[in-house]
Amino acid sequence: MNLKLYKMRFNSAHFGNGMLNDSIGEFDAARLFSALFLEALKIGEDQAFYELATHPDFVLSDAFPFVNGTPYLPKPIGYPVLQENPQKDLLEARKEAKSAKKLRYLPYDRLNEFLTGKADLTALLASLHSFEKQDYVTRKGEDPYEVGVTYFNESLYVVATQSNLFDQLMYSLQYSGLGGKRTSGYGQFTLDIEAVPEQYQKHILATDFPVMMSLTTGLPLEEELPSAMKEAKYLIKKSSGFSYSEMTSEPLRKQDLYKFKAGSTYKRKYVGGIYDVRPEGFPHPVWNYAKGLFYGLTTH
Numbered sequence: 001m002n003l004k005l006y007k008m009r010f011n012s013a014h015f016g017n018g019m020l021n022d023s024i025g026e027f028d029a030a031r032l033f034s035a036l037f038l039e040a041l042k043i044g045e046d047q048a049f050y051e052l053a054t055h056p057d058f059v060l061s062d063a064f065p066f067v068n069g070t071p072y073l074p075k076p077i078g079y080p081v082l083q084e085n086p087q088k089d090l091l092e093a094r095k096e097a098k099s100a101k102k103l104r105y106l107p108y109d110r111l112n113e114f115l116t117g118k119a120d121l122t123a124l125l126a127s128l129h130s131f132e133k134q135d136y137v138t139r140k141g142e143d144p145y146e147v148g149v150t151y152f153n154e155s156l157y158v159v160a161t162q163s164n165l166f167d168q169l170m171y172s173l174q175y176s177g178l179g180g181k182r183t184s185g186y187g188q189f190t191l192d193i194e195a196v197p198e199q200y201q202k203h204i205l206a207t208d209f210p211v212m213m214s215l216t217t218g219l220p221l222e223e224e225l226p227s228a229m230k231e232a233k234y235l236i237k238k239s240s241g242f243s244y245s246e247m248t249s250e251p252l253r254k255q256d257l258y259k260f261k262a263g264s265t266y267k268r269k270y271v272g273g274i275y276d277v278r279p280e281g282f283p284h285p286v287w288n289y290a291k292g293l294f295y296g297l298t299t300h
Contacts (some may be wrong), residue, residue: 001161003159005066005195005273006065006193007169007191008157008174008178008192009155012068013149013189026062026065026156028062028237028262029217030040032178036049037050038176040165046168047048048165053289056271057161058160058161059216060159060160060291061293062215063158064105065105065128066157072106073103073215074215074262075100075104076231077106077116079299091192105128108200112298164279171191174191175188181232204293208298209296210269210297210299211266212269212296217259217260217262218270218272218290219262219290220292226255227268228266228268231266231273232267234265236260240253242254253279254277270292271291272292273290274288274289274291276288
């Protein structure tokens, strides 16, 4: 498995979160996969890309911050397991709990400090303070409206299995843009492809870690659910929205799909799949990427 780190430097983007005047600072693998599939359609490589993506060796993560030369990871759900400490002041303990709750991401090389309860949570929060800024732009006219926009001071990255076709589609996508309101100039980015840090890659490829953290908002196959959910700690994300086709007269609502957010932790990996969420009567498949990619955790 030839893993690479695909670093994307956005200026501004609209990554919707349910409301037009809202925008968040990240996106999941499904959003990127959908955009890449459209790029593949343009050049007649949609079937080749689907076959590539469904191959067992292909993996794709959600997007995470890349700050000051360091890739960040999602905060592991359910960790650290805090032990009662009679010597610790109650107010101090509450402050630490609030700081831990606010954390969304951690530098990969300081993850072990967090898991063992030794991290400086205030410093970790501060390290992402200026990563992004949310604002909105008012579109004037006969029917004015507001568009949420995220401005980035640092890059986002995904980890994926490298191939000539995947690289070609990523290079093409940087000009087409990712997210909403691309015709207004949002979502374009500059792409750099880098090696995955050795220690980072080791935690992905090794199989002897007691806990596995998902790097992709994913969904186990039906037959995998009983095993994957045993002792799992997770949050659920609803994936929905609309699809448009030249063969339909208007956008139609996709089937809802409930998935487990990146950062969910498991005792056992799952494969997951790419699910067809096309609206009823839609003329072609609408793919929702939900394969698993995991990062091994040492929790003590």
